[in-house]
Amino acid sequence: MKKSGWVTLAAAGFFGAIASGAPQGAPPPSPPPAAAPTAAACVDCHEDQVKAIGRNQHSRLALAGPKRPAVAGDQICASCHGDTAAHMEASGSTPVERPMAGRVGGDFCLSCHDASHDRASFARSIHQNSATVNCTSCHSVHSSVGAGEHLLARPQAALCATCHQTQASQFRNKPFSHRLETGVVSCVSCHDPHGRPAGRGIRLGRDGELPCLSCHAEKRGPFVFNHVLRGAGDCLSCHQPHGSSNPKMLTRARVDQLCLECHSPINGKTLGAQPPSFHNLLSPRYRNCTVCHVAVHGSNSSPALLK
């Protein structure tokens, strides 16, 4: 057989196997069994959960969705947990058909929650469902009353801090930081917990920019005389976004040090010009570059970023 024939055969076999396999992710939810116990029966033992789910977004299961039929109000428990008859007959000593925990439970959530743009990559996200972290690690399916939107199990900053404790400590304990306790800026302002690993989970702006510019719009430009932004570097070239020991959340305590680390073209192969020799750093007047170069993010009127 010619080489191209083997390739064709292999490709046919490969895609044939894909086409004949199980659908991606969990199977779509099927209507609850006709004889499934109703929520009215579940409430005998799980009163808190049944009451709470009636007050959160999952109560909208009674409405038909793009990929599923409407669920009768009294079948709401069975729509996720499956047949619970055996569970009830054993007085709770045997598990329900679908316990909705761990990776398997998380994958079942995706049978409904993969429809929007934001969640398009959820199945392959930076927090892809695993035994360690899955949907129910962060989302309280039954109740999140008081915890805010998206049925979060805890307030958002505290939730992320559960695993990312050192980053949380930087926000809380660094003198210059984005103060998460105000609720205005949160971890998800800049990071998409369902984002792609390749993008480091960064939540880009509407036109593909770093999330910094969603608030700090005046830094966007464009400027005739650019500095770092839109060129070689970005905001993180000079700033630490979580929190910094240094004023202005800079990566260095001394401004001249920060600037000269790029503006010392010793080998002449990198971008960043040498300051002229009248910049005598022994004088306080010249030691702080931004005293004169005030338009450090870019300028329309001064080639040397002086205004």
Place this chain on the structure above:
Amino acid sequence: MTTSPRLLLCAAALVLAAPAMSRGQSSFVDAELGYRFVHVSGNEDMYRSQFNEREGLVLSRFSLFAQDPLGGMADRIRIESAGLGAGPAGMLRLEAGKGSAYTLRVRYDRMELFSALPGFANPLLPDGIVPGEHTYDRVRHLLDLNLELMPGRAITPLVGFTYNRLSGPGRTTYDVGGDEFRLREDRTDVESEIRVGAAFHAGAFAGEVTQGWRKNRESADSSLVPGAGAGNNPGTVLGVPVELSDLVRHGTSTTNTPVTRAFVRGDLLPRLRVIGAYTRASVSGDASERENLSGNLVSFELSRFFGGLAETESTQAKNRTWQANGRVELDVAPGIDLTAGYQHRRRELDGFALISELFLDTVNFSGSDPRDLARLIEARTSIDRTDDVFDVDVAARPIDPLTLKANWSHTNEDLTVREDPSEIVVPGSQEGSFSRKVRSFGGGATFSQAGITLGGDVKVDRADDAILRIDFRDRTRLRARAGWHGLNWLNLLLTAQQVDSSNRQDGIGYSGRSRLFGGELEVTPIAPLHLRVGASTDQADSKIFIREPQDFSIDRSLHSENGKSIEAGATLDLSRVTFDADYARLKNSGTFPFTLERLHGRFGWGFSSSLWAYAEWGRDNYRESLASLANLGNYDANRYIFSVRWRQ
């Protein structure tokens, strides 16, 4: 320190509207309103630069969820709010909807931005003049509104509006005529964007297309700060004192940006998904500025003294960016996923500036040849940047407690910078073409069973060159995590991260290491009592060769941080009494040593299950240890809040 009356009105409206809206079938209301007293000893400017919690009424929280609240206009409404009132930041979120008719999401944020630092970029610090020259006291308002019509239908129209306004006074510096002068700068920046589009799903395909129109208007007025006419330089230039007697500057700029976004996802085969996205933004900006100043000034470029300057500028800048990406998601076998993607990003920027300067009453350095001199500068700049990124991820989850992941990516960066001759002061390294390729490999594993979690990953980046001197050529990141959640009363988590970056090229000699280690233990010995203790270290060390401008000598730029923080807290939650206390201390040594201690206590008393009263105390104590700053930034801030909370 005053509280915005409009915000208080907003807070009062929320509280008053709550009972009306919560009459629905199922509802929840949680509101806490209090008054904050603030006492700061030491440098209040530094306290405001770091925390800025002010005295006054504050709506600490407001949550409302109601079903069928507005007589058929909505079948659900959720409102979340926090921090409105005496700042420093407040937010309001609203989500309302009615079945498959509409979903409305509104977000409002208000941020008070204050900065007045004694030692930052302050050439007058040795003279004891604080704060530094760059200060501001501004407010940002952010409004974001998104309306989704007929959610869940085959075609869902989308409408959105975003508004971002930054305004307030500040101080800046102007380098002119041989000295630097402090200016007052009042600015207002307003950005707004309107979006329309639609989401769709048809058969195996779903996606979204939106078109937005963004407009940005900026206006800034500057004038000489009274008493600042002598400038930063106490000496004379060629024996003549340099002084500025008056300066008026007015600048405006406007940019218009159409933004197009498209996204489509296709489930082509049962185990194969293809996703594509496209974003395009084309910015066109015009700016103009007028400046008039007078004084006794010098220009070394003209080799003349001058008595005044009239300057006008007219500029245009265009920036076109577009990016497209596509990826394939394939279920290779049950529990084994493969994702492969490609992204192309391109940015093109062109700038044009026409600057007209008229130097008045000039004389040469010998005091002769009086005349007015005009100078015209025409500048053209451009930047072209292209990025291509290929990446592949594989995840294996066939055995449930264990997950294995591996990834590879390759990035090509190409950059061409063309500066105008007017920008180039010292020739070299300010323009040119640059290319950089970065290859990345990574892998990791997590294991979770019986309350024990273990995880670790490694990522290695290798670049063939650097565009900026601080770009790495080699970078390795290691992370490890271990946790134990046992017996329903104990939770232990240990994390570690180390990142090593370096570029050993001649003349650069860059190496940096950052390390984060943390541990946290939470214990619930008896049901109402919760105890927690944590400790973390945050270390950073970097070194790189630099060239001192004054004598072109080669030196090393060294930066180090060694932060050690400890945290402890306790929560007691009884039926009618709650008590919460936290203590945190960060001691940083290295280039910029300081200590920050934070104490917080909150006591609550329940008059009923719905009505509670709270007394709260917070203390932040900040002490700098750098001798050159002479403890100027130190402060001790105490806040006391008395509040009432209603939950139903």
